[in-house]
Amino acid sequence: MVNRKIELLAPAGDLEKLKFACIYGADAVYIGGQIFGLRASAKNFSIEDMEEGIKFAHERGKKVYVTINIIPHNEDLKELPEYLKKLSELNIDAVILSDPGTLMYVKKYAGDLEIHLSTQANNTNYMSANFWYEQGVKRIVMARELSFGEIKEIRENVPDDLELEGFIHGAMCISYSGRCLLSNYMAGRDANRGECAHPCRWNYYIVEEKRPGEYIPVVEDEKGTYFFNSKDLCMIKHIPEVINSGINSLKIEGRMKSIYYVANTVRVYRKAIDEYMKAPENYNFDSKWLEELKKVSHRKFTTGFYLNKPTEEDQLYASSSYIREYDFIGIVLEYDENTGMALIEQRNRIFKGDNIEVIGPSYEGFNQNIEIILDEKDKEIDVAPHAQQKIKIRMDRPVDKYYILRKKREDD
Incomplete structure (x- = not known):
């Protein structure tokens, strides 16, 4: 114990x-x-x-x-x-x-x-x-x-x-525990004073001394390699x-x-x-x-x-990109128990018909489809495309301030 x-x-x-x-x-x-x-x-x-x-x-x-x-x-x-x-x-x-x-x-x-x-x-x-x-x-x-x-x-x-x-x-x-000189050397930005340029995530090639300008991938990949990633x-x-x-x-x-x-x-x-x-x-x-x-x-x-x-x-040698399978699309600002409508601050585009996940501090979340979106004037709209736009969505279950909305990304 x-x-x-x-x-x-x-x-x-x-x-x-x-x-x-x-x-x-x-x-x-x-x-x-x-x-x-x-x-x-x-x-x-x-x-x-x-x-x-x-x-x-x-x-x-x-x-x-x-x-x-x-x-x-x-x-x-x-x-x-x-x-x-x-x-x-x-x-x-x-x-x-x-x-x-x-x-x-x-x-x-x-x-x-x-x-x-x-x-x-x-x-x-x-x-x-x-x-x-x-x-x-x-x-x-x-x-x-x-x-x-x-x-x-x-x-x-x-x-x-x-x-x-x-x-x-x-x-x-x-x-070693963040004591890095690479950023200072490569970009003139001192990592130990809060300005790290993250050169450890950059793409690198080898250049042979007598063949300047000839960039050789460290691995057999046309992208080069990410040595320090x-x-x-x-x-x-x-x-x-x-x-x-x-x-x-x-x-x-x-x-x-x-x-x-x-x-x-x-x-x-x-x-x-x-x-x-x-x-x-x-x-x-x-x-x-x-x-x-x-x-x-x-x-x-x-x-x-x-x-x-x-x-x-x-280490990750092929890419420094992030894996991103879900989009963070909004946060709940208010919830009306009588109507079931939540006031949402949009963070990524939200469409009528989207299947979304709703999460809160209690850990357990839920899924629902968006059946109706209202703008700030209570006019029905099909999409909320503007950054931090205020909209209203009818929720399938009660929510509270600080709840978060997300949706699975569609394949490009």
């Missing part, structure tokens, strides 16, 4: 994603401000959005962690003290950092903040974990390059109140092993992903974790959970380093 709380930690690239993550079952979310986070391309949070998001989360018993995990240069440090003071006033639950200098600044300017050590710090052993614990770190976000056996050994050799966090789902980095991490089949290895917080990657990705991934892992925690001795993996995860845009899946070191089978 697991005698500790297991946290499901979700990404939130903006305020809307934070709300969906909380509603769909995350225990905590991690967010980035507009500076000092490692996702410069995400919308990220203004101070005002942070205030609203923290209030929303705390009202529902959820926690909010803020990333300040860039590897800073001298110039980055100039804004840090004032930013930390603002964070300290926001009642956030922790900051996630990777740099010793940043940690010193947190202690000096925001000493009340709980500190989590980012995976960027490459923590791979218990002595390093104990060192950070002595500096005041409450949680270690472990390097992705650890096996279950190594994690168990760390857990056995660190204080009980030092929490361990590990990734369970999402994109993998070709570099990893499959996505997915540990849904191994929830018992993850929990029993000693991990306290199970982390989903994806601050730049859609609200549909966040909501659906959270609801599936929430279901699996709850089923295991309810009765570990009777737990059985449900293959439908994996099928649900595949209904979100994804690459092929891998278990990363947890079971053994990755091999060529954990």
